[in-house]
């Protein structure tokens with residue numbers, strides 16, 4: 529593939545995924561309870577081999593998976609992505625024992641993973657995290673809170689980032705693999721606008737040992753950042769899937785809905801908005817694919833390109849979904865309408881895994897750091 533087009537096998541795979549999402553996964557998603565982990569849906573992702581593919585894939589495959597699933601079933605897309613986010617630290621930095629214990633379960637869709645970085649006092653400024661890992665004879669005791677953790681409190685294991693060295697910022701953070709049944713670990717669900725499961729975790733002296741460390745003590749922030757670097761373009765791909773679904777619905781609606789003696793699309797004020805939606809979506813797609821391909825090829829400039837892709841695609845999806853709602857009129861706001869669902873789903877990606885403002889900061893820092901000094 530080039531940075532600008534997919535090869536026929538990739539295109540066919542995307543079509544297959546979209547069909548699976550609509551026909552096989554959507555009915556399971558509809559049976560789920562909003563705000564709770566949908567285990568039958570995750571099991572189906574396992575049976576279909578998609579979780580296996582997720583754990584073995586590079587950034588571009590991850591983007592194609594997320595975009596294609598999101599076209600037909602955002603719940604399936606999000607369930608898959610969260611398995612990746614929670615498990616990638618184990619793939620990347622886990623011991624042979626961690627991998628043997630958890631990866632086959634995740635691949636089969638039997639174990640639910642979560643990535644626990646954010647805290648009430650540390651969101652965008654993740655290096656300020658304060659979950660206290662206090663030394664104990666056999667390891668550490670974790671005390672404190674995590675919040676906004678997707679899949680909490682129903683996950684089976686958490687990749688948890690805790691402070692092992694006070695005052696050391698990003699250099700004093702350790703990543704731990706914490707099974708959900710550890711004593712002292714409790715959680716509360718949070719009721720959010722978007723329908724996916726999310727909650728807060730309370731740690732009351734939760735015991736962890738050296739066997740639970742992912743990577744090395746005090747080097748856990750790198751584990752978190754490596755995970756987020758891989759996932760950042762793919763958040764853009766999720767957004768692209770939503771934008772694509774909203775655009776498709778809008779072309780259909782404005783071609784068939786009649787007003788003032790003809791279809792809405794005959795009004796130039798309408799058709800030009802549809803053209804704008806399509807153009808921005810295509811531009812976002814190119815940025816996402818190119819950033820993911822650059823990641824896979826180990827090219828320079830990946831953080832900047834990934835930030836541009838995530839920023840532009842999530843902002844574009846917000847614009848596209850909002851415009852789609854406008855062009856559909858009242859019906860789009862009816863509970864259960866595709867666009868009502870997408871309107872709720874599309875908001876959070878502009879905030880999580882680095883808010884849009886944080887992406888702009890990454891881009892700007894890179895530009896200044898790499899500027900050619902004037903003679």
Ligand SMILES: Cc1cc2nc3c(=O)[nH]c(=O)nc-3n(C[C@H](O)[C@H](O)[C@H](O)COP(=O)(O)OP(=O)(O)OC[C@H]3O[C@@H](n4cnc5c(N)ncnc54)[C@H](O)[C@@H]3O)c2cc1C
Nearest residue numbers: 643644645646651652653676677678876879880881883885
């Ligand atoms: C649906 C959802 C799912 C989530 N899932 C997870 C999860 O699974 N695991 C996890 O660890 N976390 C998760 N999060 C948390 C997410 O990562 C944080 O919300 C995010 O990092 C922002 O932190 P915050 O909400 O505390 O906002 P704050 O850090 O308080 O920032 C608030 C706002 O201030 C502005 N801002 C912040 N920093 C800057 C800056 N440097 N320059 C300019 N403006 C800035 C931005 O507008 C930002 O949105 C999730 C959040 C949501 C909404």
